[in-house]
Amino acid sequence: ETLRLSHNTGDATTWHKGAEKFGELLAEKTGGEIDVRVFPNAQLSGGDQMRQAEMVGRGALDLVVTSAINVTPLVPEMAVFSLPYLYSSYEQVDATTQGAPGQMLADILLEKGIVVLAWGENGFREVTNNIRPIRTPEDMQGLNMRVAGPMYIDVMNALGANPQQMQWGETMTALQQGVVDGQENPIGAVIIPQQVYEVQKYLTAWHYSYDPVFLGISRAKWDSYDADTQAHIRDAAQEAMAYQRQITRESTASGIEFLREKGMEVYEPTAEELEAFRAATKPAFDTWAAKVGEELVTAFQDAISAAN
Amino acid sequence: MGFLLRDAEKIICAVIFLGMTALGFANVVVRYGTNLSLAATEELLTNGFLLLTVFGGAIAARRGEHLAVTLVHDALPRALWKPLFLMSVLLTVGLLALSAWFSWQALTNLYGNGMRSYALGLPAWYYQAALPFGFALIIVRYIQHALEVLKGRAKDEIPDV
Amino acid sequence: MFEALSDISAGTQMIVLFFLLMALRVPVAFALGLSAVYAMWRIGFGLELAGDLIAAGVTKFSLLAIPFFILAGTLMGTLGIAERMIRFFRVLIGTLPGGMGVVGTVVCLFWGAVSGSGPASVAAIGPMIIKGMEEDGYSRAYAAGLVCAGAALSIVIPPSIGLVIYGVIAEASISRLFIAAIVPGLFMGLAMLAVLPLATRGARPAGSPGLAALCPAPDPGLPYGRRLGKAFRESFWGLMTPVVILGGIYSGIFTPTEAALVATVYALAVGALAYGTLTLRGLYDALGDAAASSAVVMLVVAYASLFGWVVTVEDLVGSYSGALLGLSDNEWVILLVIMLILLLAGMFMDAVTVMFISLPIFMPVVRELGWDPVWFGVLVMVNLAIGLITPPVGINLYVAANVTRLPIERVAWGALPFLIASLVGLAVIAAVPSMSQFLVAWLN
Numbered sequence: 070e071t072l073r074l075s076h077n078t079g080d081a082t083t084w085h086k087g088a089e090k091f092g093e094l095l096a097e098k099t100g101g102e103i104d105v106r107v108f109p110n111a112q113l114s115g116g117d118q119m120r121q122a123e124m125v126g127r128g129a130l131d132l133v134v135t136s137a138i139n140v141t142p143l144v145p146e147m148a149v150f151s152l153p154y155l156y157s158s159y160e161q162v163d164a165t166t167q168g169a170p171g172q173m174l175a176d177i178l179l180e181k182g183i184v185v186l187a188w189g190e191n192g193f194r195e196v197t198n199n200i201r202p203i204r205t206p207e208d209m210q211g212l213n214m215r216v217a218g219p220m221y222i223d224v225m226n227a228l229g230a231n232p233q234q235m236q237w238g239e240t241m242t243a244l245q246q247g248v249v250d251g252q253e254n255p256i257g258a259v260i261i262p263q264q265v266y267e268v269q270k271y272l273t274a275w276h277y278s279y280d281p282v283f284l285g286i287s288r289a290k291w292d293s294y295d296a297d298t299q300a301h302i303r304d305a306a307q308e309a310m311a312y313q314r315q316i317t318r319e320s321t322a323s324g325i326e327f328l329r330e331k332g333m334e335v336y337e338p339t340a341e342e343l344e345a346f347r348a349a350t351k352p353a354f355d356t357w358a359a360k361v362g363e364e365l366v367t368a369f370q371d372a373i374s375a376a377n
Numbered sequence: 378m379g380f381l382l383r384d385a386e387k388i389i390c391a392v393i394f395l396g397m398t399a400l401g402f403a404n405v406v407v408r409y410g411t412n413l414s415l416a417a418t419e420e421l422l423t424n425g426f427l428l429l430t431v432f433g434g435a436i437a438a439r440r441g442e443h444l445a446v447t448l449v450h451d452a453l454p455r456a457l458w459k460p461l462f463l464m465s466v467l468l469t470v471g472l473l474a475l476s477a478w479f480s481w482q483a484l485t486n487l488y489g490n491g492m493r494s495y496a497l498g499l500p501a502w503y504y505q506a507a508l509p510f511g512f513a514l515i516i517v518r519y520i521q522h523a524l525e526v527l528k529g530r531a532k533d534e535i536p537d538v
Numbered sequence: 539m540f541e542a543l544s545d546i547s548a549g550t551q552m553i554v555l556f557f558l559l560m561a562l563r564v565p566v567a568f569a570l571g572l573s574a575v576y577a578m579w580r581i582g583f584g585l586e587l588a589g590d591l592i593a594a595g596v597t598k599f600s601l602l603a604i605p606f607f608i609l610a611g612t613l614m615g616t617l618g619i620a621e622r623m624i625r626f627f628r629v630l631i632g633t634l635p636g637g638m639g640v641v642g643t644v645v646c647l648f649w650g651a652v653s654g655s656g657p658a659s660v661a662a663i664g665p666m667i668i669k670g671m672e673e674d675g676y677s678r679a680y681a682a683g684l685v686c687a688g689a690a691l692s693i694v695i696p697p698s699i700g701l702v703i704y705g706v707i708a709e710a711s712i713s714r715l716f717i718a719a720i721v722p723g724l725f726m727g728l729a730m731l732a733v734l735p736l737a738t739r740g741a742r743p744a745g746s747p748g749l750a751a752l753c754p755a756p757d758p759g760l761p762y763g764r765r766l767g768k769a770f771r772e773s774f775w776g777l778m779t780p781v782v783i784l785g786g787i788y789s790g791i792f793t794p795t796e797a798a799l800v801a802t803v804y805a806l807a808v809g810a811l812a813y814g815t816l817t818l819r820g821l822y823d824a825l826g827d828a829a830a831s832s833a834v835v836m837l838v839v840a841y842a843s844l845f846g847w848v849v850t851v852e853d854l855v856g857s858y859s860g861a862l863l864g865l866s867d868n869e870w871v872i873l874l875v876i877m878l879i880l881l882l883a884g885m886f887m888d889a890v891t892v893m894f895i896s897l898p899i900f901m902p903v904v905r906e907l908g909w910d911p912v913w914f915g916v917l918v919m920v921n922l923a924i925g926l927i928t929p930p931v932g933i934n935l936y937v938a939a940n941v942t943r944l945p946i947e948r949v950a951w952g953a954l955p956f957l958i959a960s961l962v963g964l965a966v967i968a969a970v971p972s973m974s975q976f977l978v979a980w981l982n
């Protein structure tokens with residue numbers, strides 16, 4: 070049987086490579102009985118990235134690879150990952166996604182009909198702009214920033230910038246013509262593949278918000294398999310997403326060099342400078358932590374302090 | 378009352394269209410003139426557009442404006458025109474009924490899973506609540522127009538200049 | 539009969555059914571929807587998604603330019619702005635051979651630098667140009683055809699949403715693509731001008747009086763300069779429209795999509811404040827007319843998205859290209875085959891969908907043969923611009939049919955000379971890669 074997998078990025082991204090890897094491994098483990106066809110660019114949901122998870126939840130699609138931000142309209146608790154300056158290292162990230170806190174969210178997604186098989190990575194979101202290098206929160210004052218969602222609006226407001234919501238399709242021209250001054254996105258997943266470096270001068274690797282990816286299967290599909298097959302599926306998913314995390318981190322690390330070669334001025338803030346950003350965005354953190362729920366945030370913070 | 382029934386979709390469209398124009402323009406002005414922006418503009422405009430499409434579709438159906446290719450049809454013997462027309466109306470009404478049903482299903486899905494809109498965080502089903510009724514209204518207008526064509530009161534051709 | 543059918547893939551059946559329904563005079567939008575729903579039912583997948591797909595097909599921000607440019611175009615017509623502009627162009631260059639045809643082509647190219655969407659351009663400038671060309675002795679169908687082909691170049695001449703998407707999928711430099719597309723875009727305009735005499739021949743009745751006799755220029759007694767000045771003053775606010783829009787976009791005040799909105803508000807302001815032609819009743823009618831016109835186009839887009847979804851799921855482009863690309867290893871044959879596949883796909887689907895499903899198949903070939911991806915991107919874009927004027931699904935044709943009240947096949951017929959010119963233009967751009975490359979090389 071061929072399962073259909075939907076994800077919302079292009080076919081050259083680490084999401085796609087992870088999804089393809091999952092298909093290969095699954096075919097191998099099941100002796101060719103189950104294989105996977107990957108549909109990039111949210112083609113199966115008519116280009117709507119927000120609806121994919123919901124379609125998997127009601128069993129209309131089999132599999133999905135998507136990121137937490139894309140699922141928040143369906144599962145608001147997923148916003149916990151992207152709280153500003155929740156994380157300061159990959160070790161802390163892994164302590165949550167690969168540990169008990171990740172399981173808490175998997176339980177919530179299960180209620181929506183999605184079985185989370187494994188966690189992957191979209192990456193830390195970094196800021197770019199055309200006006201000046203950003204080293205302190207004061208440097209953000211008055212910049213028109215294109216952002217991806219309601220939480221980032223509050224974060225940008227806390228930093229004194231002017232947030233704008235804009236569809237990605239328009240953002241590149243808007244950056245080029247100066248309708249907006251800057252934007253924020255992960256390096257490996259967006260800034261490099263979408264060629265943001267062609268229209269932006271400065272990048273600050275401020276790691277202000279994290280976005281994980283997950284590979285999920287529809288609960289109806291999952292329940293139709295026996296324990297052996299389920300084990301094969303889960304193993305293939307774990308292995309594929311471990312691979313996806315690894316290539317994402319590698320491409321992010323080499324990406325900074327690549328962006329410098331392309332002429333961007335890249336700034337990597339010190340720990341003290343990051344602390345200033347953390348302090349400045351605290352009001353937004355508090356607002357959104359309250360929305361997500363204290364219990365969940367505490368579980369994340371505990372796992373993070375244990376990882377240090 | 379008669380005006381309201383006859384012009385229902387036109388009034389809806391005029392209000393939505395004018396509201397969309399005002400909101401979108403206000404966003405440009407506010408963003409350029411102040412340090413603020415109306416962050417939810419995009420969400421309201423695209424969803425307004427959806428309503429505009431369905432209710433505008435009803436206006437067009439009433440006027441017989443939905444574009445068809447008449448080349449093959451006109452080459453066929455005149456005796457076939459009426460049965461062909463009836464069949465075309467039947468098929469179209471069938472698809473519109475299916476569309477109403479599909480959008481009703483999509484609506485109940487959104488209602489059931491508690492999905493929220495991206496920017497404003499409103500229940501997502503608000504935006505799609507009118508869709509099934511919009512498609513139903515297109516059916517009504519399409520049939521009204523077809524009856525007039527059959528009675529010979531409406532020109533079934535787009536005027537050829 | 540059904541057993542014989544089961545040998546043919548559901549996707550191929552869908553295409554056959556679509557043509558059959560169109561022949562039965564089922565409106566194009568509904569023929570697309572019916573054949574797609576049939577195919578979904580046959581493959582047993584997709585019907586439970588159909589409601590979401592219809593909504594997703596419409597709620598794309600980039601499409602918002604269409605209703606607002608249609609509204610702006612309608613308002614410019616009813617408020618007398620378009621008429622004054624035509625009067626100005628008539629005085630300016632109306633006496634040149636080709637008259638309004640030349641004016642129309644030039645305006646299309648100029649507007650291409652404003653708009654990134656073909657159908658939105660037809661809606662915005664179409665009514666104005668068509669009216670002028672008709673008064674100048676062109677047939678309405680040819681005028682509509684010229685506007686369709688000229689406006690299609692909006693997706694070639696930067697800014698172009700299509701080139702941005704190509705750059706992302708093909709991993710090619712977007713700014714280079716923008717620069718590379720300028721000369722080919724203008725060249726396509728020249729190709730259209732070359733066939734203009736063809737369009738006029740047979741369109742004008744034999745021995746037809748020239749423009750001057752048909753529609754005398756205003757104030758014939760005055761010298762050219764004085765007449766021009768008068769026409770300029772009268773049409774000033776209308777002529778300012780592209781200035782306001784281009785100025786606003788390039789000074790970073792608003793985006794190309796928002797420009798459609800600004801054009802609407804600008805038309806209202808000129809009608810209300812400068813010309814005093816805005817009435818409540820007129821506004822209400824214009825809103826209703828524009829809503830109906832954009833709905834006609836958008837329902838085609840909505841149901842075409844169901845159709846395109848089946849094409850994707852059934853991998854129709856992949857299976858047909860696989861068969862065709864295996865035919866030869868000659869570079870030119872391969873290029874020809876790719877261009878033909880794109881033309882065929884463009885006959886049914888919009889440019890963005892075509893790129894998403896075909897480029898992942900073609901780009902490996904492009905890389906293997908060592909072709910310049912920027913040059914190839916320009917070719918793809920010109921090809922997809924042509925797709926906007928090829929029946930059965932040529933969105934530009936629909937918008938033009940809608941604004942002119944002509945049957946689509948008449949508009950398609952009128953576009954035929956320009957379609958042929960565009961195909962020749964495409965062949966030249968393919969054969970002369972330096973046309974796309976020299977500006978990029980020169981600027982580096």
Ligand code: NA
Nearest residue numbers: 650692695697
């Ligand atoms: Na353009």
Ligand code: NA
Nearest residue numbers: 884885925931
């Ligand atoms: Na076409």
